[in-house]
Amino acid sequence: MKIGKVLIANRGEIALRIHRACQEMGIRTVAVHSTADAAAMHVRLADESVCIGPPPARESYLNVAAILSAAAITGADAIHPGYGFLSENANFAEMVEAHGFVFIGPRPEHIRMMGDKIAAKDAMRRLGVPLVPGSLGALASLEEARQVAAEVMYPVLIKAAAGGGGRGMKVAQDESGLEEAWRVARTEAKAAFGDDAVYLEKYLDRPRHIELQVLADTHGHVVHFGERDCSLQRRHQKLVEEAGSPVLDAAQRDALGAQVTRALKQLGYRNAGTLEFLWQDGQFAFIEMNTRLQVEHPVTEMVCGIDLVKEQLRVAAGERLGYGQSEIRFQGHAIECRITAENPDTFLPSPGRVTTYHAPGGLGVRVDSALYSGYAVPPHYDSLIAKLVVHGGTRAEAIARLRRSLAEMVVDGIETTLPLHLAIMEDPEFQAGDYTIHWLEQFVARRNPAR
Incomplete structure (x- = not known):
């Protein structure tokens, strides 16, 4: 099966990320957008674009009929949902396939199963994956x-x-x-x-949030790309992610990976997914599975050297994975900071026009963002505006590189969480890797005692 044109059913940095992968593979792209995103970067760069509604997401990015109509009138072969919006909507996946398009993601029945936390836990229990x-x-x-x-x-x-x-x-x-x-x-x-x-x-009192990135083709092959430590969270929302985890070694990673890939092979899973675990005292416990591309996938790409979006596209086209588990190598350490348009102390949203934008650069630095000078960040959607990702030979080198990159990054005209991320990187406990899922809330409270 050949995919020649992909409709990207998303916006912002992830829409641009998918567009870039398609372009490098010679695949044409269709951007859909609300009226609020008419000047967005992914709309400007895509081969074609279609306005699908007004600013509210329910009338545009969640408008299934408008998205399918856009795919039909532009002659798209496939639809990539990105993350958020309709990415884990089993009914949408079914409708995409029923209308003759390729859904770049898992099978609808697996999206539905994993979207129900109880059904997901029951499935993992039957497949031998440990639970809380x-x-x-x-x-x-x-x-x-x-x-x-x-x-x-x-x-x-x-x-x-x-x-x-x-x-x-x-x-x-x-x-x-x-x-x-x-x-x-x-x-x-x-x-x-x-x-x-x-x-x-x-309730675990001092766990870490560890997740495992997996990919499965339609020929029964399943591999994993190692773990990510996503323990730095505020109100259950991730702010900083690392690959790999400071508390795991290769033996623990291999054991978890073997258990998970075996389970997903039995399940008949397809495309990309991420299994999330709580880890405490050396024990893993499954909590949920995300049947989509994760926001934090770049840290995995940095340590593995594999483009996960391109792999999604190849699997969706029916191709076999061109490698086995033993050929996936983990090199160095990567860290991602999610930069949001929010006040760094109160976390109140700060939409508005970006007057100046400068992205950091240098060896091992990656910025996934749809920002540009003069862009107006709309108030209607998630506040994520950029993902700053660095790679180093060691965790210490990655932290030093991230501190330098955060100090170098400029986003003027709106408030951002850049100062908060810089403070995290300079904290001795973070530098020592000594934190749990409760650490960031405590850090924010110490940083702002008056609140």
């Missing part, structure tokens, strides 16, 4: 929650089955707090996802 101790399915009642909590021991975490982004998640430190956690989690889950189903897990 907790309920086997959705909790039928508060009384059942009490029984499971007593078995796994407090503290416990009540989580939305259809959750994401930290919504519908509440901690109960002891039995006295369980009823409120149960009630609030269900209320938030219903409001955010239209589904109040929740389940219970043992």
Whole structure:
């Protein structure tokens, strides 16, 4: 199967990232955009562009009919969803394929399975992947929650089955707090996802968030590209990611990778995906799988030297992976900072016009961004404006390179989190790799004691 033209169903830096991979492979691109993004870089560089609606995402980037119509009128062969928006919408994937387009991503049934946290955990349990101790399915009642909590021991975490982004998640430190956690989690889950189903897990007090990047072709071959440490999070949103993790060695990576690739081969998985784990005291516990390209995929590319978007395109075209697991080499260390248009102390959004933009450069420095001087950052979408990624021979070299690059980067006209990232890089605990998923919240509180 030949893919000659790809419609990119996304915006911002990821749309530009996909466009660049397509261009290098000789594949033409179609950019779709809202009226707010008419002057966006991916729209300016794509071979063709189609306006699909007004600024609100539900009327443009989430408008399935408009996207499919754009693909039809431009003669696209395939649709790449990027991340966010419709990337993990199983119904969208089904509709793309039903209309005769190639969906550059996993099979709809796997998107649906992994989009339900309970179904995902059940599948991984059956495939031999370790889980956080907790309920086997959705909790039928508060009384059942009490029984499971007593078995796994407090503290416990009540989580939305259809959750994401930290919504519908509440901690109960002891039995006295369980009823409120149960009630609030269900209320938030219903409001955010239209589904109040929740389940219970043992709450780990000092875990790290470790994820494994995988890729599977349609011929039964599955490989992994090593782990990423995504423990630096604020309100369950990642700010800094590393490849590899400061706490894992090659033996642990290989063992986890073998377990995961074996499971996904049994599942019949296709295309790219990322399995996320909590790691504490040397033990891994699966929490969820993202059936799409991750925001932080560049750090994996930097240590492996493999373009994951190009690999997605080749797999979608039916090609076999041209290498086995033993041929994937991990070299050096990479770190990514997610730069957002937010106040670095209050995290309030800061949309507006960028008056001056200068990207850092030099050996081992990569900037994935759709910014340019004069660009107006719209208020309608996610605040991510750039990903600054560096690679070094060692973690210490990568940190030094990132500190230099952050100091060199200029984004004037709006507020950004550049100062926060520079402060993180200069912190001795971060430099020592001594942090958990709770560290960044504590760091921000220490940095802004008046808040």
